[in-house]
Amino acid sequence: MSGTEYDVLIVGSGPGGGAALQRLCQLWKKQGAKKIGILEKGDKLFHSHGQNIPTQNVNTSRDQLIAYNSTTIGDRLPQFSGARMIYALGGRSLLWNCATPRPIDEELRKWPIHPRELDVYYRTAERLLHVTTDWAKGSSLQEQMLRRLHGAGILEAQDMPLALDLAPSRQGEVHSNAWYSSINAMAAALFDRPYDLAVDAYVYRVRTQGGKVSGVDVYDADKKSHRIRAKNVVVSASTLETPRLLLNSNIKGDAIGRYLTGHVSMIGIGTVSRRQFSDRLGNLSILKFETEDDPYQIQILGPDQYWSYQQFEDKALKDQLMIVYATFGRVEPRRENRVYIDQSQKDEYGVPMQQVQYSLSNKDRQTAEQVEQGIRKSAAAMGVTLDESSLVLRPPGADMHEASTCRMGNDPATSATNPHGQIHGVQGLYVADNSVLPTLTAAGPTLTGSALAIRLADHIVRQSS
Structure with a gap:
């Protein structure tokens, strides 16, 4: 790759990098002269979302795959102690729970993109991710619990949208990767046009010249440095790693690393008697959407591990069914919450590490109280007995939704960046991951990050024509 000058070079293979790559290959399908490359710091882990692996269910994926295949960086980030990274081809998209709600409209109207344009790119991203609300279709548990929630006035409770391809494999067309990861996007890109890919490729510097990007410097697994030239560089390294790379590259910008935002998050666990439901029990997949009055979302999942499980697994249900309430509340965007470079700490390559300054405001703590009240209200409406010991605020970063x-x-x-994702004052240098979100609502950031990455790819193609 160091012998090639790329039209677009993408740093990072998570949802943003994958979506940008897929769109570029789609739009440049007939333009063989265009050169596209993608660089991933990690190695190959598995070629699919973890839920598509035949030996996994939702519990083992969470308790084993994430634990064994991620790096707990919160140990050295005391104010963001729940932070965890997955350095691998596909990044966190290999192990996310695929919930894909759009952010609340009232917030999107404040963004520097017209709502009609945003809607186009959300719909495009939803097609790429195969977003559906049919995961629990036909489940008596789902139907009864929704009726109970609506009867109690919790009208924002709806079938949860998921990035999940429910099409059957038939007539030679194979749909084996039902749960979405950016591996899907990279596969779609590959069948549109060839691109270059390198794993174990640690980009440690972005190079610029005369106000324009010129390429990147990369370490390989043997710590040998390579320079790769590019007309456009798209950084999609993650909310914590992207500002680290830009700051270590001496890219100027007062807001780079600022406004670090996560969620106040709590996982409530409860039980309900199985006898209340028919034999057509099914699974439970409900999302209580955010409102202006309730700045949080609740993912209501169950029963037990059977929200997602393999067809080989006997569905042994106890008399008491476990229901999980995964909640995410809004945090105020504040300039003082930031990622910065700590020159006293360097990695094995000698590159300065990032440090985090992060705290919750009084309003954030009030939102956390609303989150707990929301769990209690939902559980009461559903007839679920809560385990009081589970209602504990998770450490900052544990939600893995930072943006x-x-x-x-x-x-x-x-x-x-400007509204197209280009770093202010540096032509051809773009950001396409969750770090580019103007604000973080209670919705998880993956769908939005993918939509903005697709929009960025369209912008680059227009600029390159």
Whole structure:
């Protein structure tokens, strides 16, 4: 790759990098002269989302795959102690739970993109991710619990949208990767046009010249450095790693690393008697959507591990069914919450590490109280007995939803990129991961990050024509 000059070079293979790659290959399908490359710091882990592996169910994926295949970086980030990274081809998209709600409209109207344009790219991303609300279709548990929630006035409870391809394999067309990861996007890209891919490729510097990007410097697994030239560089390394790379590259910008935002998160666990439901029990997949009055979402999942399990597994249900309430509340975007470089700590390659300054405001703590009240209200409506010991606020970063450290906007004083995702003042240098989100609502960031990455790819193609 060091002998090639790329039209677009993508750093990171998570949801943003994968979506940008797929769109570029789709739009440049007939343009053989275009050169596209993608670089991944990690190695190959598995060629699919973890839920597609025949030996896994949702419990083992969470308790084993994530634990064995991730790096707990919160140990050295005391104010963001729940942080965990997955360095592998596909990144966190290999192990996410695939919930894909859109952010609340009231917030999107404040973003520097027209709502009609945003809607186009959300719909495009939803097609790429095969978003569906049919996961629990026909389940008596789902139907009864929704009726109970609506009867109690919790009208925001609906079938949960998931990035899940429910099409059957038939007539030679194989749909074996039902749960979405960016591996799906990379596969779609590969069948549109060839691109270059390198794993164990640690990008440690972005190079610029005369206000334009010129390429990147990369370490391979043997710690040998390579320089790769590119007309456009798209950084999709993650909310914590992207600002680290930009700051270590001396990219100027007052807002780079600022406005780090996560969720206040709590996991409630309860039980309900199986006798209340018919034999057509099915699974439970409900999302209580965010509202202006309730700045949080609740994912209601169950029963037990059978929210997602393999066809080989006997569905042995106890008299008491376990129901899980996974909650995510909004956190105020504040400039003082940030990722910065700590020159006193360096990695094995001698590159300075990042450190995090992060705290919750009084309003954030009030939201956390609303989250707990929301769990209690939902459980009471559903007839679920809560385990009180489970209602504990998770440490910052444990939700793995951090965003906004390179957020887009029109003012370089409060944003790192312009509304197209280009770093202010550096032609051809873009960001396409959760760090570019202007704000983080209670919705998880993956769908939005994918939509913005597709939009960015369209912009690059227009600029390159």
